[in-house]
Amino acid sequence: MINFRAFKYIHYSLLIVTVLLVLIGVVSIYSAAYQITLETNAQVHYAMKQLAWACIGIFIFFVIIFYGYDGIYKLSYPLFLGNILLLVLVLVLGSVRHGSQRWLQFGGVLIQPSEFAKLTFVLALARYVSKNLMQNRSFMFVLKPLLLTFIPVILILQQPDLGTSLVFFPVFLSVIFVAGVNIRYLIKMSLVGITTMPFLWFCLRDYQKNRIRVFCDPNLDPTGLGYQAIQSKIAVGAGGLFGKGWLNGTQNQLNFLPKRHTDFIFSVISEEWGFLGVVLVLSLYFLLVVMGIYIASKSKDTYGKLLAVGISFMILSHVVINVGMTVGIMPITGLPLVFLSYGGSSMLTALISIAILESIWIKRRYDY
Amino acid sequence: MSRNHRFERAFLDQFEDRLRISIAIIALLFAVLFFVFWRVQVFNGGLYSDLARNNRIRKIIIPAPRGSLLDRKGVILADNRPSFDVEIVIEDIPRGRKKEIAGRLASVLNITEDVILEKIQSSRRVPYVPEKIARDISLETVTVIQEMREHFPGITITPVPVRDYRFGTFASHVIGYLGKLSPDEYKNLKDSGYYIQDYIGKMGIEKAAERYLKGEHGGMQVQVDYRGYTDKVLGIKNPVQGNNVYLTIDHHIQEKAETLMAEKSGAIIVMDTRNGDVLALVSAPEFDPNLFIKPTDPAIIQDIFQSEKKYLLNKATRELYPPGSTFKLLIAMAAMENAGLSMVKKYDCRGAFKLGGFTFHCWYRKGHGTLNVSEAIRYSCNVFFYNLADDLLGIHDINEWANNFGFGERTGIDLDSESAGINPSIEWKKNTFKESWYPGDTINMSIGQGYMLATPLQVACYITALANGGKLFKPRLLNRVVSSAGKDLETFPPVLRRQINFTDEHHGVIVQAMKEVVQHPYGTGINARVDGVEVSGKTGTVQVGTPANRRHHAWFVGFAPSDSPEVSIVVLVENASAGSTDAAPLAAEILKTYFMERMPPLMTKDISEND
Known part of the structure; x- marks a missing residue:
């Protein structure tokens, strides 16, 4: 039973900010992939593909809003379980690109289950925590969701994809934090985390260790591992206040920036649009995250509250880690920038997240 | 129900508090990002712009x-x-x-x-x-x-x-x-x-x-x-x-001089007596500068730098030799100018000269008999000059005249690392050896041995000044600089270092004696004769090394034509037997080449006149 009344209650600011970010992403990808398109004589421009993904995303966005909030609640666990199965499947028969195994092929389309896992994890987490809210002073309240977190994290680390797996922890922490966890447990857990860090070092693969070493000093290997970090920072700095203009960034157009239409899209924006562009984009993200928190505050039920906080922090983590990495305050991990980076799975995940935020907002006024 | 209700109230209060903390964390994180980007893009933007430019340019x-x-x-x-x-x-x-x-x-x-x-x-x-x-x-x-x-x-x-x-x-x-x-x-x-x-x-x-x-x-x-x-x-x-x-170098003369010095070691300098132009400057053995340009076996380069043969050493401007008998001309000039020596004054040579227990030999052990200054130069009699040093001259006279002729000072040629030589004096010996000057030192000096050391180039300047009546020139090697388009940029005029003052009479005695050295049947320099040109000169043979390892260097210095000098020549052959046999013939060959260069037109003129 499709009911268009739900539209009346959409949070339009949230939608507008989202659409703006997606459009900025398409325009930036056009510039970032300009030389690649010229060189490879590609028939379809990356920006066009990204736009197509955005359209699919918008379609799914409306489907979710029609489908409604209650359905999401019911599907939380099944979606998470399904996603976990996909992650296992990736490890078994996924296609290997750039040295890691992250993609599953469906027809002609490559999808990246780890992208969706971030979202389905938030669904499951929010559901579990909202169900067990009464025990929120007990230690089990921390431990069980933590174990839940480790399931996708460990699977994703096997791919390996350190960046994506790192996003799960801030999301987990934010959700149990606002759910009222005893702060002392959080502190203790952090202490345990810090003390096991040296141990974790040995679990890292060599290339991950080297990335962290080079993060501390990119000049250890300026033409190798440190290359991206150095070139990206140069691109950012060279942008200056006003930027070099669209299609005019030399770091971008002369190919100095690797992965510039995906993970390093923000370097391109920084170079070509300057500090003003950076302020604009970061402000949009800030608005987005803050609106997510606002929706959490206004939501009438705990599941919605926790889900909104989890999604907000998921977006926040992407922004901080990805944007931080382009200026060298974060190590380089293969993490896309939601809404902006080229990639279908990332785009769909981002738009679905916003759709869920919208349905939480709509639920407040309108019972499906 | 009421317990649940109360829990919910408490939960919601706490939730709002914790949302506020979350907002604070979010704001802080964005503030950090804004700050970092401001610092990199605006504050340090110039630095990174340069880096980006270096990247691509x-x-x-x-x-x-x-x-x-x-x-x-x-x-x-x-x-x-x-x-x-x-x-x-x-x-x-x-x-x-x-x-x-x-x-x-x-x-x-x-x-x-x-x-x-x-x-x-x-x-x-x-x-x-x-x-x-x-x-x-x-x-x-x-x-x-x-x-x-x-x-x-x-x-x-x-x-x-x-x-x-x-x-x-x-x-x-x-x-x-x-x-x-x-x-x-x-x-x-x-x-x-x-x-x-x-x-x-x-x-x-x-x-x-x-x-x-x-x-x-x-x-x-x-x-x-x-x-x-x-x-x-x-x-x-x-x-x-x-x-x-x-350059002032003349290709033909230089080539002739080098051919003559092949397999030998030493130096030859040919100079225009009228302006100090260096027409040839040879130091033997030579090296091939192309070796430093082409890829060359490092062992060969090392040999050039370190060999005992000192390939890179310019013996004409950097190596020091006793001037030997070539110095007698200067001693004679000093004795005439400072001590009244005249053609009338004669000394008797019995083959040796005794001074305070030491015996100083003449090269001709049988003795030259009685001779005047002109004859003493002609035969290169040592004893005559020993007597001058003992009788008429002090070290200061010799030092003064050596100084006049440019000994002990760099000639100023446009080549690096020129040596100044040593023009000894009482002070010099005191400073160098902490010893006083002995009469025997002056005796040695009188035949250009002892402490006296000079570069062949200094000797060339000295002979040139004798030939041209006292003009001590800076040897000129750079002639002119012309741009690649052929425009004259700079010419280097001759530089007269100083005019040495001596009387024409005394000068005449010396140049006449030099002419006889070559032209007189018994002169020591007869091997330097050149057909058609009258050559003047002086030979020299110097002893170097310890008595156990005695070596002789051969000198010939001279100029031609005797009456209107144009060109002076200095030949030094190391490890030879005597100046008259080893150096003088080379000088003759080179002078022949010099005059050949300008003789053909003269000869054709002569022939036409004869016709």
């Missing part, structure tokens, strides 16, 4: 062709030829392919892979500056590499103008040689238009006339992409060719 140096060196008549002694150099830009080699490319290049260049890898490893000094792997490769190798271009990313072949010394060893000590800038030189000169692998004159005229010869390097600014491939040329500055330098 490279300056490629276009070396200026060095100016040519020519002899006085325009014969090219040194110019440039193209050398094909293999260069490598390390950053342009795709990652992980270094070894493969080095191996392939090694097999083409016929060197070992390790040499190339070593170069690659050690050249991290300036990113994107090409490093030379091999110099001056053959045209066949150039073709091979050009044909396999795709298999050599990061490798380029650059034609570079290199120095070509056309006649190899010819005038090597005058011309000198070029060498790569040392790290210290680069540090000092990088702001004066030198680049890191630039060449600079290290010796001789190449060094002395560096500023005329060098020219101005050009450059090309190109925008490159991340692989270092040229994207577009932003600007070109063409190099300015160096200026051509004409």
Whole structure:
């Protein structure tokens, strides 16, 4: 039973900010992939593909809003379980690109289950925590969701994809934090985390260790591992206040920036649009995250509250880690920038997240 | 229900609190991001703009062709030829392919892979500056590499103008040689238009006339992409060719003198007595400056630098010799000017001279009998001069006149590292040896032995001044500088260091005696005679080394024609037996060449007159 009344209650600011970010992403990808398109004589421009993904995303966005909030609640666990199965499947028969195994092929389309896992994890987490809210002073309240977190994290680390797996922890922490966890447990857990860090070092693969070493000093290997970090920072700095203009960034157009239409899209924006562009984009993200928190505050039920906080922090983590990495305050991990980076799975995940935020907002006024 | 309700109230309060904390964390994180971007983009933006520019803009140096060196008549002694150099830009080699490319290049260049890898490893000094792997490769190798271009990313072949010394060893000590800038030189000169692998004159005229010869390097600014491939040329500055330098050296005379000194060691200087032009300056043995340009076996280079033969030492300007009997002319002049010696005064030579227990021998042990100053010069009698030193002259007189004729001071020739020699005095001996001056020292000085040391060039200036009536010239080697377009930029007029004052009468005695040395049937210099030209001169034979390891150097000094001198000559042959037999004949040959150069027109004139 499709009911268009739900539209009346959409949070339009949230939608507008989202659409703006997606459009900025398409325009930036056009510039970032300009030389690649010229060189490879590609028939379809990356920006066009990204736009197509955005359209699919918008379609799914409306489907979710029609489908409604209650359905999401019911599907939380099944979606998470399904996603976990996909992650296992990736490890078994996924296609290997750039040295890691992250993609599953469906027809002609490559999808990246780890992208969706971030979202389905938030669904499951929010559901579990909202169900067990009464025990929120007990230690089990921390431990069980933590174990839940480790399931996708460990699977994703096997791919390996350190960046994506790192996003799960801030999301987990934010959700149990606002759910009222005893702060002392959080502190203790952090202490345990810090003390096991040296141990974790040995679990890292060599290339991950080297990335962290080079993060501390990119000049250890300026033409190798440190290359991206150095070139990206140069691109950012060279942008200056006003930027070099669209299609005019030399770091971008002369190919100095690797992965510039995906993970390093923000370097391109920084170079070509300057500090003003950076302020604009970061402000949009800030608005987005803050609106997510606002929706959490206004939501009438705990599941919605926790889900909104989890999604907000998921977006926040992407922004901080990805944007931080382009200026060298974060190590380089293969993490896309939601809404902006080229990639279908990332785009769909981002738009679905916003759709869920919208349905939480709509639920407040309108019972499906 | 009410418990649940109460829990919910408490939960919601706490939730709102914790949301506020979350907002604070979010705001803080964004504030950090804003700050970091402000610092990198706005505060340090200029720095990164420069880095981005360095990333994409490279300056490629276009070396200026060095100016040519020519002899006085325009014969090219040194110019440039193209050398094909293999260069490598390390950053342009795709990652992980270094070894493969080095191996392939090694097999083409016929060197070992390790040499190339070593170069690659050690050249991290300036990113994107090409490093030379091999110099001056053959045209066949150039073709091979050009044909396999795709298999050599990061490798380029650059034609570079290199120095070509056309006649190899010819005038090597005058011309000198070029060498790569040392790290210290680069540090000092990088702001004066030198680049890191630039060449600079290290010796001789190449060094002395560096500023005329060098020219101005050009450059090309190109925008490159991340692989270092040229994207577009932003600007070109063409190099300015160096200026051509004409020397005073005469190709024919120099060549003759070198031929005569082949297999010998020593020095020859031929000078125009009227202006101090150096027509020939030979130091033997010579070296081939091309060896420093071409890829040369390091052992050969090391031999040039370290051999006992001192190939690089310019014996004409840097090595010191006792002037020996050639000094007697100066002693005679000093005795006439300062102590009233005249033609009437005679001394008796019995083959030896005794002074306080020491015996000083004449070279002619039987003795010359009684002779005056002219005869003493003619026969080179030692005893006569011992008597002068004992009887009429003090060390200060000899020192004064040696000083007048330029001994103990640099001649000022345009060559590096000239020696000043030693013009001894009482103070000099006290300062050097902490000893007082003994009468025996003066006796030794009177025949140009003992502490007296001079370069052959100083002797040449001294003889030139005797020939031209007392004009002590600075030896002129640089003639003029002409731009590559043929415009005269600078000429170097003769420089008179000073006019030495002596009376014509005394001067006449000496030049007459010098004429007799060669022209008199019993003169010591008869081997220096040249048909058709009257030569004047003086021989000398000096002893050097310890009695156990005694060696003799042969001198001949002279000028011609005797009555209207044009050219003076100094010949020094090391490890010979006597000046009259080893040096004088060489002088004759060289003077023949000198006068041959201008005789043919004279002779044809004579013939036409006879007709």
